[in-house]
Amino acid sequence: MTETSTGARSRRSLLKTGGVLAGTLFIPDLAAASFRMANPAPAPRTPEAYLPPKAFAQPITSPRVVRPDLMRRAMASLDAHSSHGITRDRFAIADFAAPSNERRFHIVDLTNGHSTSFLVAHGSGSDPAHTGWLQRFSNEQGSNASSEGAFRTDDYYYGQHGRSQRLVGLDSTNNNALDRAIVVHAAWYSNPDMIAKHGMLGRSQGCFAVGDDDLARVFDRLGPNRMIFAAKI
Numbered sequence: 001m002t003e004t005s006t007g008a009r010s011r012r013s014l015l016k017t018g019g020v021l022a023g024t025l026f027i028p029d030l031a032a033a034s035f036r037m038a039n040p041a042p043a044p045r046t047p048e049a050y051l052p053p054k055a056f057a058q059p060i061t062s063p064r065v066v067r068p069d070l071m072r073r074a075m076a077s078l079d080a081h082s083s084h085g086i087t088r089d090r091f092a093i094a095d096f097a098a099p100s101n102e103r104r105f106h107i108v109d110l111t112n113g114h115s116t117s118f119l120v121a122h123g124s125g126s127d128p129a130h131t132g133w134l135q136r137f138s139n140e141q142g143s144n145a146s147s148e149g150a151f152r153t154d155d156y157y158y159g160q161h162g163r164s165q166r167l168v169g170l171d172s173t174n175n176n177a178l179d180r181a182i183v184v185h186a187a188w189y190s191n192p193d194m195i196a197k198h199g200m201l202g203r204s205q206g207c208f209a210v211g212d213d214d215l216a217r218v219f220d221r222l223g224p225n226r227m228i229f230a231a232k233i
Contacts, residue, residue: 066093066106066115074108074229077150081170084152086227094120094208094230096134096146100201105210107221116221118214121190122146123206132200134232139169139176144205147174147182151228154178156219161185161209165219167228174230184208184222186215 066074074093078086090109098104105120122134125145129135138145149171156165164185169177187209189202208228210218222228 066108067095070095070097070231070233071108073231073233074227077229078227081150081152081227084170085225086152087223087225089226090221091227091229092222094146094228096122096126096137096148096230096232099132101132101195101199105208105218107218109221116217118210118218119190119192119195119201121187121201121204121207121209124203125206127203130200130203137173137232138206139173141176141180144203146204146206146230147177147180148230148232149174151177151182151230153184153222153224153226153228155224159183159185161187161207163215163219165222165224167208170227180206182206182208184210184218184228186210186212188212190214 070093074091078088078091082088089111090107093106093108095104095106100119100121103117103119105118106115107118108115123138123144123146124130125138125143126134126136134146136145137148139147147169149169151167151169151174154166154168156163158164161183162185164183166183167177169175169182174182185207187202187204189204190209191211191213194201208230
């Protein structure tokens, strides 16, 4: 009797323990299912989602495309100055509405529509606080500012900044360019590493200063008797 009673209690204890264990085994699955329902898996992220926010900023210029309104203004200026002996196969446009950390000096080939863009500095008098943005133009002697309007490229010479190209101002807004020695030249402060270090280029005294490594390509594409059109629109 004792043995039987003990065996029965043991069997009941075993069944009870087994039920508890079985319940314990099912609890993680139920909990996981509940968690999945309450916390659905996030949608897959697109490649763009891994880019830093600044990658989505839209620059005002494109290294391959000149803004249409600026292009129209430059073409009108080219037509207006056709009597100045300007060769019409290509010209340059300085888009001074863009900051100096963008490639805003566009040399446009009018025979095929292609353009090549370079960094270019503006004058310190056009940006006294050195913000990287051109604030104003000037045609005055000693202003150290950039001038707006159409320029005709002239001869090459070697001066303070090495090989340079003289410019003749064709408008009332830049007709002092020759006397002010506003030219195209290379400068260390127009090199790309300035942007990496300071977020902008340095400033010229009103000249179109390009990077050291870009000067030869600019001169090869530009040459004498072509137009440079500078504007902020």
